Amino acid sequence: MPPATRELPMRIRPARPASWVRPARALRRVLRRTLPALVPLLLLTPVPGCRAELVPPGAPTPWPTESARRWQWQWQLSGPLDVSVEADVFLLDPVRTTSTETAALRARDRRLVCQVRVGTYAGTDPDATRFPTTVRGAAVAGRPGSRWLDVRQWDALEPVLADRFRLCRGKGFGGVALADADGYLHRPGFPLGFDDQLLFNRRLATLARSLDLSPGLVNDVPQVAALAPDFDFAVNEECVRLRECAKLLPFADARKPVFHVEYAGSPSGFCVTTVGYGFTSIRKDRDLDAWRETCPLP
Template sequence: MNHVTKSALLSLAMTLSIGACQANPQSHSSHEVTRWSVPIGLRWMWQLQDYENFKIDPDVDVYDVDLFEASEGGARSLIHRLKSANKKVICYFSAGTREDWRSDADDFIDSAVIADGDMKDWPGEIWLNIANRDALENNIKPIMSKRLDLAAASGCDAVEPDNVDAYTNIDETHGIIRPDDQLRYNRWLSQAAHQRGLAIGLKNDMQQLNELVDDFDFAVNEQCYAYGIECVHYVGTFLAKGKAVFNQEYYTDGQEGEIDRSTFISSACSYFQSVGISSLWKQGYALDGVGVKSCVN
């Protein structure tokens, strides 16, 4: 084959390649990188604050930590320390609220948040208006994309986007967010995480487990045992598909939604172990790693 023929074929190949890319400009970003498959039965620890004296437990398989704080310090970051200890790392961030202490809080435009949509129990936090399509596409999603980029670049194996059940918090969101708005947004979060090679957990949002079980790799739940029969909804969804469910129960003074330590040990743990839920019990609601009891220690 002469030089002219080779050049012509090469030129044709390049033209076809460029044409294909132009016809499908999303082809490079829609490819899902291999990600962590999160099995049932892992031992986890959930700590989102107070990292000064953080200790790595050799018996814990998975750590769920704050994306922003745990990624600080580059090679000296908490995420890097955990990865060096062969731990799987889930990185937490809020995907449904603006937290005024975050470094990117000022990036949210006014229309991206719900007017008078403050969270009653969490000062400085306000619900995002994911029903506002313009704000969602042009402001909220780009901010969340940057957070997912940070998670991937920092070495997170997975992400735990919080506050993805805005439609159930009617007192604070005033009915602005519909179930379909939430479903579309949560599926977008899943796709965006998977495109970056990140596994993703569905936080609470129990009313949409059936619709979202195939989109998410694991689930994170709070207080399903204390609220009665709620845990059973994971048995036929995530657990039936071999996907991990990470649970945490709490106790302060015995109010609704709480169980005490003895109940956790004597009753809850036997249930959790029988169905395959990885559970923790916490004295108080501060996720600081203090006063935590596991079903296996």
């Protein structure tokens, strides 16, 4: 008799319940319809490593030294802002200038500098009431409603000036030009000395940098030699007429921009001097509206 065969146990696959089959078939139908549409979306989704870096509205203004002598500039504090002016640097009033205007200029890769009066205040300033009575000095000659500030009282002035700088930062300015930083040269109503002003101006430069703003010095020519290392650029009025241009050379020699303006005379006359020094010069009316005449760049 043949040996008995060994029977293997039979494996029986359990039947899938109908309640499971219907959803599975429905899912396959959905995937067949949606996958062709999802693939292009996946391909268009940016990869984190390839995403373009976004510059925040208040990003610091770059001041590359190799370009310092090739920048044209515009200084406008009155009248409707003309954002179409062919200038690389715009010096503007941070209160009057809107965020829309700064955005339009930044879209054209313009460098923006706000002018902040640090040694005076006007009664019409939005923050005028924040200055304590003890820091308010004599009237500013030629500017009704404006008064000098006691720059020796840093603790009282710093919070207000810091907020002025923050306004610039919030509107997209990258630099701040410190105007009226020379009260010691006038009659401010306080016994301000050279060293008092020097300390105040250096503190302001440090404050600006702490807020990612490039500090610039407006006028204050007698202190240029001492302050040039602390500031990134200079703004000067009428150094040709006043015969003071040579005193601005510490900035130019350090290849830092010197933005210069004259209010009288022909550019064909004063440009010979200032371009030779390495300054960027323009002719303006004293009300500083949009009009200007430029000097040729070297």
